[in-house]
Amino acid sequence: MSDPTMLAMALHLRDAEKLSLRDIAPRLVITRSKKKGQHPSPATVLRMLRDHDDQMAADAEMQTQNDHAVGLGGVPVLHPAIVPRPHRRTPPPTPGPTGDTGGGVERVQHL
Template identity: 55%
Template sequence: MLAERLKASGIGLEFLSGELQGLHDPSGVVFTVLAALSGMEREYIRTRTLEGHESARARGKTIGGASVTDEAMLALALYLREQQHSLRDIAGRLVIAKGKRKGGHPSPATVLRMFREHGEKAVPSEE
């Protein structure tokens, strides 16, 4: 457990009013309680985020950034794939036509996702 590793490393817990005093060292218990509360808070935030995403989707909102791909980019990517180019090479030859990344290149992962969404099963290997 994290609290045990911290204690074994000589890391203690000190409050602004000073260390906790007593017959035993309660900092291990405090670390454990704080770790448990932190885990619960993290799970609560995750749950609320997922609920927010579901609610937004139900209202017709898109989750995530704007798409950088379009039909012209897909057509060129499919042509380059037929020419046996690698994903990395295809990504380097494509140019984003809109949005804040206009003029840049999509990542190889974006090209792969574009192929998958188009329904293409065979994708070029990375060379």
């Protein structure tokens, strides 16, 4: 529901003008979706700003790790969202000498 323009305005109102969420929400206007022309709720503004702050904190942490790795002569760490993860497919179990695939519980006979 939020767009970059609404986020930028909310950040400006929060940081520069020190307004509360209840004061920010009526000043914003939704420009997309079925609620176009309406004002977001304070809860929506809270989520939007919290998501932005969380992303900024994650980016700052990643930058700190990169600076530390490069300072130690290491390779910069890529953001987890950028690094492709290999698809892990485990092969099916192969039957052993007794024909057991190893998937079940082994029974032990006690003498």
